[in-house]
Each structure stands twice: as C-alpha cells, then as structure tokens.
Amino acid sequence: MLSWSSEISQVPVDVRAITDPKIDPLIPGGVALLRFADAVLAQSDDIRGTAELVAAELGWSGLVDAAAVIANFQMMNRVADGTGMPTGRGSRVRNAALIEMLGLDRFDHTDES
Amino acid sequence: MSGPIPASPRRSGYLGVVITTGGVPVLSGQEGGQPSIRRDVTDNLARTFANLAAPGASWTGEERLAIATEARRARSGGPAADGVPAEAVEAARTLADRPAAARRTWVERLVAGGLGYPRYVELVGIVSRVVAADTFVAALGRAVEPLPPAVPGEPTGDIADGARPGKGWVPMVGGTSITQALSLIPAENAELERFHGPMYLTFEEMSQPTIARGLTRPQMEVLAARTSAFNECFY
Numbered sequence: 001m002l003s004w005s006s007e008i009s010q011v012p013v014d015v016r017a018i019t020d021p022k023i024d025p026l027i028p029g030g031v032a033l034l035r036f037a038d039a040v041l042a043q044s045d046d047i048r049g050t051a052e053l054v055a056a057e058l059g060w061s062g063l064v065d066a067a068a069v070i071a072n073f074q075m076m077n078r079v080a081d082g083t084g085m086p087t088g089r090g091s092r093v094r095n096a097a098l099i100e101m102l103g104l105d106r107f108d109h110t111d112e113s
Numbered sequence: 114m115s116g117p118i119p120a121s122p123r124r125s126g127y128l129g130v131v132i133t134t135g136g137v138p139v140l141s142g143q144e145g146g147q148p149s150i151r152r153d154v155t156d157n158l159a160r161t162f163a164n165l166a167a168p169g170a171s172w173t174g175e176e177r178l179a180i181a182t183e184a185r186r187a188r189s190g191g192p193a194a195d196g197v198p199a200e201a202v203e204a205a206r207t208l209a210d211r212p213a214a215a216r217r218t219w220v221e222r223l224v225a226g227g228l229g230y231p232r233y234v235e236l237v238g239i240v241s242r243v244v245a246a247d248t249f250v251a252a253l254g255r256a257v258e259p260l261p262p263a264v265p266g267e268p269t270g271d272i273a274d275g276a277r278p279g280k281g282w283v284p285m286v287g288g289t290s291i292t293q294a295l296s297l298i299p300a301e302n303a304e305l306e307r308f309h310g311p312m313y314l315t316f317e318e319m320s321q322p323t324i325a326r327g328l329t330r331p332q333m334e335v336l337a338a339r340t341s342a343f344n345e346c347f348y
Contacts, residue, residue, distance in 0.1 A: 061327030084282030
C-alpha cells in the first residue's frame with residue numbers, strides 16, 4: 001500500500017524507514033510521524049513531545065489522524081495474527097524486492113503449524 | 114494548528130480531551146478551545162466501548178469486559194479479571210501484548226481446550242478493538258478510561274452457518290480474507306469494518322491511492338507500515 005500510494009501520488013518515499021528509525025522516509029512530516037508512532041506503540045513517556053512535533057508540522061487534524069491510523073493497525077495486526085491471515089502468492093511476488101530489502105520474512109509465521 | 118500544543122491547566126491530558134460521559138466514554142476535542150476531533154471518530158470510540166460491554170454472540174457482556182480487562186492488563190498492568198476460562202485469559206493477554214506470538218497450533222490448543230472457534234473469534238475482535246481504542250486515547254494524551262458497566266443479557270448465539278475452514282486458522286465466510294477474518298461472528302466482523310472506516314479508510318476507500326484527510330495516503334501508509342513492523346505483523 002505504501003509503495004503503491006507513493007507511486008501513484010508521485011510522492012517519493014524511502015521505504016527503508018519502515019524498519020530503520022535512522023532513515024528519513026522523505027514524505028512531509030515523515031520523521032515526526034514515525035517518532036510519534038514509535039512513542040505511542042512503545043507506550044513511552046515521549047508521546048506528548050512527539051505529538052507536539054506532529055501537530056507543529058501537520059496540524060491538529062494530522063495528529064488526530066495519525067493517532068487513528070496507528071490505532072486502526074493495532075486492531076488489524078491483531079486480527080491478522082489471531083486468525084492466521086495468509087499473504088497471497090501474488091502479493092508476495094509483487095513485493096518480493098521490498099520483502100527482501102526490509103527482511104520482512106522474519107515476521108511471517110502464518111505458514112507454521 | 115501550528116506550534117506547540119498548549120497544556121490544559123485543568124486536566125492532565127495535554128490535549129484537553131474529555132472521555133467519560135455517563136459511564137460511556139465519549140471523546141470531545143472542544144475543551145480548552147482545541148479544535149474538534151472528527152465526529153465519526155468520536156462516535157466510533159463511544160460505540161466501540163459500549164459494544165464491548167454488551168452481550169456478544171458467545172460471551173456475555175460481563176465476560177466480554179473481563180476479556181477486555183485482561184487485554185489491558187497484559188499491556189499496562191492492573192487487577193486481574195474474573196469470570197472467563199484460563200484459555201480466554203491466555204488468548205487475550207497474548208493477542209494484546211504479543212500478537213506475533215500466535216501460531217496455528219496455539220489457536221488449535223485453545224479452541225480444543227474449551228474455547229471453541231466462535232468464542233475464540235469473538236475474543237479476537239474484543240481484544241483487537243480495546244487495544245486499538247486505548248491506543249488512540251493514549252496517543253492523544255489521556256490515561257485509559259474505565260470500561261463501562263456490563264449490559265445484562267445472554268449471548269445472542271448469532272454464529273455464521275456458512276463459515277468454513279480455509280487457509281487461515283479460523284473458519285470464515287466466503288473464503289479467507291482480512292475483510293472476512295471475523296466473519297464466523299457476523300457482529301464482530303461488522304464492528305471491525307465500522308471501526309476501520311473512521312480511523313483509517315473504509316474498505317471501499319482503500320482503493321483510492323490519493324485520498325486524504327488530515328494526512329495524505331502515503332503518510333497514512335507510513336504509519337500503518339511502522340505499526341505493523343512494531344507488531345511484527347507480516348500481513
């Protein structure tokens with residue numbers, strides 16, 4: 001979804017930032033968004049500080065939507081992992097380079113029995 | 114809005130977000146002159162918390178709240194809940210705190226140990242939504258709110274007749290798909306979709322790569338991907 005939306009929107013993004021906090025994703029507000037996500041997901045004391053950065057760069061509505069998107073994927077990740085949702089072969093083929101670059105195969109446990 | 118967010122002098126939450134109204138959590142971004150949170154989001158949160166306390170297909174409202182409490186306890190501590198079997202406690206705690214630890218054999222053990230597929234699938238819905246709702250509230254600077262009182266009543270027994278085993282670990286209706294993941298329990302699958310729309314995008318909107326709200330689609334997807342990486346979720 002990230003590569004697809006970036007390509008069609010013609011917004012360059014460095015997808016390595018997804019798994020490497022040292023890399024700037026290049027999209028507007030991207031560094032602030034990822035720092036906010038990390039703080040929220042880790043339930044750290046830095047939520048307020050990182051939220052202020054997001055609001056400063058992307059406004060209140062950007063901050064609210066950031067919180068909402070993170071929350072939604074907290075739900076979807078648990079639904080996918082709890083129900084053993086497999087990734088389709090087509091998706092694997094299309095995203096093979098990305099999967100290898102980011103080492104995402106280490107997260108795949110759905111085929112284990 | 115630009116610049117630092119002013120701290121509310123009256124509340125510990127820095128965004129002045131009010132949660133509880135009459136025992137049912139309701140968000141309002143209006144306090145202290147802050148801009149409003151979208152109404153569809155506040156409605157979603159209010160409905161979600163109320164739904165957690167109501168009887169489900171295979172658990173009572175009290176049992177659903179016990180599951181939600183165990184999910185919260187796994188992430189943030191607090192007193193243990195009573196009234197649900199050990200398998201439910203284990204499932205709730207694992208899915209809340211370490212969802213990537215789930216395995217097919219683990220699910221099969223819990224199901225065979227007395228949960229059964231309907232109660233397990235309903236539990237997945239409960240845990241995933243309470244974690245999501247709590248995440249949103251915490252992200253906006255507030256402490257977790259108490260869950261509302263349980264709504265009395267027996268489980269509805271509404272379990273999909275047409276659900277069948279597939280490539281996933283639980284029976285689904287119409288084939289294995291993330292949008293059908295909880296379809297064994299139609300009410301849970303419907304709640305998943307209702308939550309998904311206001312917080313991210315509706316299933317229909319997901320096909321629109323240039324859609325934007327407070328964030329552009331690439332900004333949304335960066336957050337979605339980072340969240341999934343944090344949770345070690347391959348899907």
